Amino acid sequence: MTAPERSLRADARRNREAVLDAAARLFAQRGDAVQMDEIAERAGVGVGTLYRHFADKRALLAAIIGRRFEAMTALARTADEARDPWVAFETLLYGYLESAEGDAAFRFAVLGAEEPRWQDIAAEKTDLSAIIERIVGRAVEAGRLRADFRAGDFVLIARGAMANMTGADDWRRHVTLVLQGIRGPER
Amino acid sequence: MTAPERSLRADARRNREAVLDAAARLFAQRGDAVQMDEIAERAGVGVGTLYRHFADKRALLAAIIGRRFEAMTALARTADEARDPWVAFETLLYGYLESAEGDAAFRFAVLGAEEPRWQDIAAEKTDLSAIIERIVGRAVEAGRLRADFRAGDFVLIARGAMANMTGADDWRRHVTLVLQGIRGPER
DNA sequence: TCGGAACCGGAGTTCAGGTTCCGAATAAGG
DNA sequence: CCTTATTCGGAACCTGAACTCCGGTTCCGA
Structure with a gap:
């Protein structure tokens, strides 16, 4: 392509x-x-x-989205270099989301339901998911993420935040809630 | 309409x-x-x-979506009848999401970015948001939700979960994470 | 039972937007 | 410079899906 x-x-x-x-x-x-x-x-x-x-519009879109996933991979690799596992995780999460904030095509690729999933296509060309797995693994290892947290959960959360990217920066509030938890002190 | x-x-x-x-x-x-x-x-x-x-496709969609919002309002009203504020909150949240799970049009209405927002249109015709506010208020009052939790946050979370409705029931995992928090014991 | 207003159906129209086609324009080797 | 393979441009074409139109049909009050 x-x-x-x-x-x-x-x-x-x-x-x-x-x-x-x-x-x-x-x-x-x-x-x-x-x-x-x-x-x-x-x-x-x-x-x-x-x-x-x-060849067609889809191919053009694919080229653009492919680029974005590559950039995202570079970003993840950088995040992984942080010593502190939690810093690495946060860097990844916010880097990922801030990029998405400025790129509707990327959001479209991640949130879209069409087959075949853009995400899966990209997954085959980059090792983004492997890096995410490593970063998540490190954070779990260090006890900064709940023990059963998996790389897939990262995607769930990223998707959730992206769904709240509508002009205002509601998505930051969403991430804050997810990171800090929504429960009150009363238990 | x-x-x-x-x-x-x-x-x-x-x-x-x-x-x-x-x-x-x-x-x-x-x-x-x-x-x-x-x-x-x-x-x-x-x-x-x-x-x-x-008049046109949009009008038909509006009629259908309007109905859904009314059903949702009834559901919220029922949830509000629960004595326990947390039960009320959970009932609302899961009721809302389970309905959304079976209704792509409703998700479309809530997640869509088009102007004018379907949500806003519905808000004018039902008192759904008032009820949500009351339920959230009760849960906060009882200390079951963090003190600064607002009704708007309910929408953020609902949107986040809906973005993860893609066949599998990933969305339940997403909600679990949000409700329980993603942090590990290590603080 | 009858008249006509209200309604029905679905072929045909319109429109938007992706895709193709081919004569004109241009790069690059001789 | 000249030649020719390559590329360019954008009008024309095609497709799919929303919407219109009007002859035929149905309901319903008198």
């Missing part, structure tokens, strides 16, 4: 880059609701050019 | 009911992805009939 770097005429490579750029910005802004014509215009290119580089 | 009960010819009333029924079932199943033709067929009626009773 992201395709041949070599043997592309100069203008072709330039245009491909412009398309990728414009698409990234627009998808991030409005998810998959943006239309091909708009992306082409924003990239200063005709729709035909879009279709020379990407 | 739900319109004149009186002065409708017998067949008209019958058809309207059939449409409402079919639409409720289909929307619950697949959200707003169902198409008008399908609803008409399922109701044993022509599309023309759909449009005589409802």
Whole structure:
């Protein structure tokens, strides 16, 4: 999908880059609701050019989302470098969510119900989930997360927070509640 | 929208009911992805009939969603009758979510980002939010919920759980985590 | 039983947005 | 420079789904 770097005429490579750029910005802004014509215009290119580089809208979206998952993987790797397991966990969680906050396409990919799941596609190309597992494992090990907390639970929580990304930053409140618990002192 | 009960010819009333029924079932199943033709067929009626009773798809959806919010209000009222504030709270939460589990249209209404928000529309017609406020207030009063817990937080949590309704019942795990907290014993 | 107002049905229209096509434009080797 | 394979651009096309239209049918009061 992201395709041949070599043997592309100069203008072709330039245009491909412009398309990728414009698409990234627009998808991030409005998810998959943006239309091909708009992306082409924003990239200063005709729709035909879009279709020379990407088979269809889905392929373009896939390329953009793939990139995001890679960035997310890098972010996770960085978080994992923190000594303190809890710091690593929090860094991962907030990094993940803050990225999602600025990227509707990413949220779309994570929250969407369509088959095949974007998440699963990405999982095959990056080792994001392995890193998440390690970070979660460390936090559990250190007793900072309940003993039965699993990597899958991280995803549940991330999804929950993303569902609350609607303009205001309600999602931070949501995360606060989850991290601190909602119970009162009375038991 | 739900319109004149009186002065409708017998067949008209019958058809309207059939449409409402079919639409409720289909929307619950697949959200707003169902198409008008399908609803008409399922109701044993022509599309023309759909449009005589409802101005457009949105109006039909609104009628169905309105109904759901009313049912939800009844449910909340029942929950509020429980003596124990915590029981009331849990009854509300699980009742709300279990209903949502079986109704994609309701989830669509609560999670959707479109303006105007379905939630807000419903809020004007029912006193659901007032009841939620009372139940939350009681639980806080009794010390079962953290002192700063607000009715808005209930919505955040409900949304979070709904975002995890994807076939499996991950959402129950999500709620468990939120209710019990995710921290380990190590403080 | 009859007249006509109200209603029905579903083929056809409209519209939006993704995708294709092909003559024009351009890069890059000789 | 010239040649030609490659790429560009964007009008035209296609598809799917919401919605309209109107001849035929049904209800219901007199």
